[in-house]
Amino acid sequence: MFVKDFCILNILLHIFKINAKMVPMDIKFDKYSLIINGKRIVLKSGTIHYFRLFGRDEWYDRLAKMKSGGYNCVDLYLCWSYHNPKKDFWDFEAYKDIRTLFQVAQELGLYMIVRPGPYINGEISAGGLPYWLMKEKDVVLRNRIDGDFIYSKPYMQHLRDWYGKVLPVVKDFDNLILIQIENEYSTNGGENEYIKELYEIVRSYDIKVPIFHNDAYIAGLYADDVDIYACDIYPYINPKTNWREETFAFDTLDNLEDMARSFKENSPLFIMELQSGWYDKWLGFGYEYIREDMGREHVNIMTKTALSQGVTIFNHYMCAGGTNILDMSSDEVYTSYDFASPISELGIIKDNFKKVKEINYFLDAFDLTMSEPKEADFEIPQNCYAKVRHDIINNCDWLFLRNFNSCETMIADVNIPSFDMKILPRNLKLKACEILKSGVEIFARLYGDERETIFLMSDEKNSITLKDSNGEIIKISADRADFDEFLFKDGSRETKLVFISQKCSDECWKHNNTLIFGAKFIYPDGKIALEDKTQIITYSLENGYAKETHTPDVQSKRIKLTDFDVYFCAPEIERGYDYSCWKKIKHNEDFTLQDTFSSDVYSEFVWYKGKISNVPREISITARHIFAIYINGYEILNRNSYKHDNLASVDEHISVDIDPKVYDGCENEITVLVQNLGFDRGFTNNIGSPRGLIYFKTDNNEYIDWHIRGRITLDEREASDNQAPYLACLKKDFVIPKEYFDKNIFAPFVLDMEKTPFRRATIFLNGVKIGRFIRHNANQSKFYLPKEFLRENNEIKIVIWEKSHRIKGVWDFKNYLKNVIINVETHKVYKLF
Amino acid sequence: MAVVPDFLIKRVYKKGSLREQDGAVEFDLKNVLGPGVICGLEYVQINDYKFTKEVISFITQGVELFANSVSEINPIRFRLGQEGTMRLLEEVKCLKNGVNKIIIEFLNPEAGRMKITLEDNLNLA
Numbered sequence: 001m002f003v004k005d006f007c008i009l010n011i012l013l014h015i016f017k018i019n020a021k022m023v024p025m026d027i028k029f030d031k032y033s034l035i036i037n038g039k040r041i042v043l044k045s046g047t048i049h050y051f052r053l054f055g056r057d058e059w060y061d062r063l064a065k066m067k068s069g070g071y072n073c074v075d076l077y078l079c080w081s082y083h084n085p086k087k088d089f090w091d092f093e094a095y096k097d098i099r100t101l102f103q104v105a106q107e108l109g110l111y112m113i114v115r116p117g118p119y120i121n122g123e124i125s126a127g128g129l130p131y132w133l134m135k136e137k138d139v140v141l142r143n144r145i146d147g148d149f150i151y152s153k154p155y156m157q158h159l160r161d162w163y164g165k166v167l168p169v170v171k172d173f174d175n176l177i178l179i180q181i182e183n184e185y186s187t188n189g190g191e192n193e194y195i196k197e198l199y200e201i202v203r204s205y206d207i208k209v210p211i212f213h214n215d216a217y218i219a220g221l222y223a224d225d226v227d228i229y230a231c232d233i234y235p236y237i238n239p240k241t242n243w244r245e246e247t248f249a250f251d252t253l254d255n256l257e258d259m260a261r262s263f264k265e266n267s268p269l270f271i272m273e274l275q276s277g278w279y280d281k282w283l284g285f286g287y288e289y290i291r292e293d294m295g296r297e298h299v300n301i302m303t304k305t306a307l308s309q310g311v312t313i314f315n316h317y318m319c320a321g322g323t324n325i326l327d328m329s330s331d332e333v334y335t336s337y338d339f340a341s342p343i344s345e346l347g348i349i350k351d352n353f354k355k356v357k358e359i360n361y362f363l364d365a366f367d368l369t370m371s372e373p374k375e376a377d378f379e380i381p382q383n384c385y386a387k388v389r390h391d392i393i394n395n396c397d398w399l400f401l402r403n404f405n406s407c408e409t410m411i412a413d414v415n416i417p418s419f420d421m422k423i424l425p426r427n428l429k430l431k432a433c434e435i436l437k438s439g440v441e442i443f444a445r446l447y448g449d450e451r452e453t454i455f456l457m458s459d460e461k462n463s464i465t466l467k468d469s470n471g472e473i474i475k476i477s478a479d480r481a482d483f484d485e486f487l488f489k490d491g492s493r494e495t496k497l498v499f500i501s502q503k504c505s506d507e508c509w510k511h512n513n514t515l516i517f518g519a520k521f522i523y524p525d526g527k528i529a530l531e532d533k534t535q536i537i538t539y540s541l542e543n544g545y546a547k548e549t550h551t552p553d554v555q556s557k558r559i560k561l562t563d564f565d566v567y568f569c570a571p572e573i574e575r576g577y578d579y580s581c582w583k584k585i586k587h588n589e590d591f592t593l594q595d596t597f598s599s600d601v602y603s604e605f606v607w608y609k610g611k612i613s614n615v616p617r618e619i620s621i622t623a624r625h626i627f628a629i630y631i632n633g634y635e636i637l638n639r640n641s642y643k644h645d646n647l648a649s650v651d652e653h654i655s656v657d658i659d660p661k662v663y664d665g666c667e668n669e670i671t672v673l674v675q676n677l678g679f680d681r682g683f684t685n686n687i688g689s690p691r692g693l694i695y696f697k698t699d700n701n702e703y704i705d706w707h708i709r710g711r712i713t714l715d716e717r718e719a720s721d722n723q724a725p726y727l728a729c730l731k732k733d734f735v736i737p738k739e740y741f742d743k744n745i746f747a748p749f750v751l752d753m754e755k756t757p758f759r760r761a762t763i764f765l766n767g768v769k770i771g772r773f774i775r776h777n778a779n780q781s782k783f784y785l786p787k788e789f790l791r792e793n794n795e796i797k798i799v800i801w802e803k804s805h806r807i808k809g810v811w812d813f814k815n816y817l818k819n820v821i822i823n824v825e826t827h828k829v830y831k832l833f
Numbered sequence: 834m835a836v837v838p839d840f841l842i843k844r845v846y847k848k849g850s851l852r853e854q855d856g857a858v859e860f861d862l863k864n865v866l867g868p869g870v871i872c873g874l875e876y877v878q879i880n881d882y883k884f885t886k887e888v889i890s891f892i893t894q895g896v897e898l899f900a901n902s903v904s905e906i907n908p909i910r911f912r913l914g915q916e917g918t919m920r921l922l923e924e925v926k927c928l929k930n931g932v933n934k935i936i937i938e939f940l941n942p943e944a945g946r947m948k949i950t951l952e953d954n955l956n957l958a
Contacts, residue, residue, distance in 0.1 A: 147838060147839065186838040186841070187838060188838050188839040188840060189838075189839070189840060190838060190840045190841075217838065217841055217866065217867070218866075218867055219838075219841050219844075219866060235868075237943050238942055238943060240942075241942075246870075246910070248868045248910055248912045248913075249868050250868075251867065251868040251912050251913035251914075252867040252868060252913060255913060255914075684944050684945070
């Protein structure tokens with residue numbers, strides 16, 4: 001009785017808690033900005049993919065870092081296929097619990113932009129549309145075939161089911177600020193019925209926030225069908241080209257205000273996806289390269305150029321990277337989805353985050369929500385860009401100066417380094433002085449009723465000109481040491497200017513009205529993270545400077561895994577394996593195969609088995625993407641057939657000779673194992689192209705009575721068989737010391753495959769598939785072990801699907817695998833104080 | 834084939850610009866969409882006649898770029914607001930009174946092979 005009452009009480013408390021917070025925001029907007037409960041805001045948002053970050057702790061960590069870095073909003077795609085992998089089966093539990101995710105954002109005081117698709121792209125397999133939907137009768141995905149609009153009622157009904165699962169949850173949260181319908185949608189005819197219907201569906205859930213769509217073509221698509229026009233801007237999409245040379249890619253951003261105003265005059269300028277990183281692909285360059293190539297300059301230029309165009313709602317895509325686990329990724333991308341984003345896949349603050357933090361803190365310092373473009377009264381040198389905006393609220397001008405020359409350049413008497421951009425005030429009145437002109441940027445501002453301290457970025461080649469309360473003009477060189485300060489007084493009012501260097505600002509964090517110097521990161525609850533012994537300096541208006549030294553007492557950790565328990569798996573390869581219960585699949589007249597979906601097989605790994613005569617001497621095959629052929633347990637071919645060209649994977653059609661020795665009588669068995677790396681993400685290509693075995697033809701034109709089944713089994717197979725040691729599993733238990741799970745320790749662990757001899761492997765941590773290792777296809781040898789799946793006592797299983805040609809026998813192979821060395825290690829260790 | 838909305842890409846074509854001039858067929862383009870890169874000009878077809886890359890050139894900002902030399906290493910950079918003339922240097926009577934159909938196939942390093950179908954209404958009388 002007591003327990004029952006207690007449960008009811010808990011439920012009531014939960015409802016009350018939600019309802020108590022449910023004070024709907026009054027969200028209005030005009031041409032300048034969003035207006036929340038009467039107050040204008042610049043929405044500084046960043047994207048995380050909760051389906052690539054796992055569980056409350058990781059969500060909290062990434063969102064807390066965003067909040068500390070000055071973001072006030074998080075963008076969340078909702079991924080349909082993640083929650084609805086099978087028809088009529090919905091999963092919102094554990095690390096798929098979006099209510100908990102929203103609660104974390106709410107607790108941290110972050111607004112939410114929610115994007116429930118149905119299509120989300122995001123380099124997710126099939127763009128986030130569930131696989132089962134592809135074979136539903138009369139369903140036309142996104143009401144579009146080859147760009148032509150074809151309305152499908154059954155599709156709309158399934159979509160309504162999806163919206164019906166998530167929108168009631170979304171509606172419960174008062175920090176919801178904007179909602180997006182569809183994603184980067186277009187048709188050849190520009191039909192808008194679909195977008196209009198989605199708008200009505202969202203409104204039918206009594207969701208009152210502004211609705212928008214993101215136009216990938218910046219052509220004004222659906223501007224009249226939504227409340228606010230938004231677009232995506234990605235000047236960097238090809239790491240092969242040098243963005244510092246191909247600067248014309250910024251043309252659209254440089255002209256955004258004129259373009260967007262022509263589409264919708266009376267809504268704020270809004271870039272839904274403002275590039276702050278880029279994804280790497282199979283056969284790509286690697287994230288280290290992309291990160292270095294983009295540097296901190298790219299996000300600096302992107303964000304400041306957007307602000308120069310009057311943008312007051314921006315969303316950095318992505319803000320935090322993530323990991324493709326299970327079968328989630330599209331065929332383009334590998335396990336790491338670091339995205340070279342400001343917060344890395346492992347949750348590490350990177351250089352581009354530090355630059356974003358600078359911009360966000362500056363935007364907190366002065367209200368830039370109402371400004372108008374103004375004619376520049378100075379010459380703009382070649383390859384440079386300059387905008388002047390008159391700030392209606394602060395009654396000053398802001399200069400946005402950008403230099404695309406390979407050498408430093410003077411613009412408006414300010415020295416701008418190569419590929420840098422600055423936002424500089426002119427005639428900005430402060431409490432006790434006025435900045436007449438400035439060649440130095442403002443980092444942050446702390447203010448009280450009578451006093452303020454403004455932190456400026458020191459700059460050896462520029463200066464700042466001020467007028468004090470007596471009207472005296474003072475020019476101050478910005479070539480200053482850290483914490484050099486200048487005090488101005490006007491009666492009881494006081495303005496203090498403090499210079500800090502780039503290095504100092506990188507590790508400076510704003511917490512309430514205090515600045516904390518020297519921390520690797522902080523959380524909004526005031527905890528500071530350190531890697532080494534560090535003297536932390538805090539500064540507040542009330543107390544000035546304070547110093548305190550902390551010494552972390554946790555070391556990095558490396559756990560060497562060797563002496564693996566090795567067993568051979570995948571008995572499916574064996575001749576005589578019972579596949580009678582597998583589903584039949586048709587071998588068509590033209591030797592193509594029926595798609596796997598027709599047999600309800602949606603797995604990354606698909607087995608094909610059938611009888612074959614002893615006649616064929618050659619097989620021609622096309623399979624997506626990696627496959628092996630076995631006859632009577634003998635491997636005929638093991639092939640990585642993944643090729644990528646112009647944004648799409650391309651098929652390889654190859655032929656292989658058969659050694660007649662593999663035949664054994666007239667009842668021979670053929671087995672084909674295919675690993676597909678996901679479906680197309682569907683932005684420009686067809687989502688529904690089949691996977692698995694696409695084409696199979698023998699030289700004697702034999703039709704095979706194929707049977708199929710999905711998934712790779714980790715079942716043990718007799719090791720005495722010396723015919724087919726092709727799939728082997730390495731198993732090892734390991735312990736992560738308890739201290740690394742302490743809530744005051746942040747220590748992401750990785751599994752390092754670099755020194756292994758394998759070409760291909762699939763990694764399972766405590767039963768969860770957390771990585772695909774394909775040595776020659778991806779620049780990734782270290783795999784993140786997500787905290788959600790990591791325990792003190794762990795089991796790692798690595799399935800190797802290959803064998804070195806140098807190793808002949810089963811036992812050699814087993815010994816070779818057994819003695820492999822793989823390290824599990826901390827990437828970084830931070831202690832929170 | 835990449836899905837790029839037809840109605841958008843057609844905005845690049847300057848209506849009424851299809852003409853015969855100095856033994857060539859020409860028409861004009863203006864980039865009103867956004868910065869673009871063309872790394873291959875495959876062919877241009879006007880009504881039933883297909884012009885191969887050997888006879889195609891693109892004149893922009895005073896420079897004539899020949900389709901044969903356009904590649905990923907030597908692409909055409911077509912900036913926002915930039916104008917250009919597509920020149921098909923072959924003496925052939927392919928224009929007609931009324932609606933003329935123009936097909937351009939080109940390569941973009943990100944979107945792959947793309948095909949635009951355009952129409953222009955001419956009064957040749």
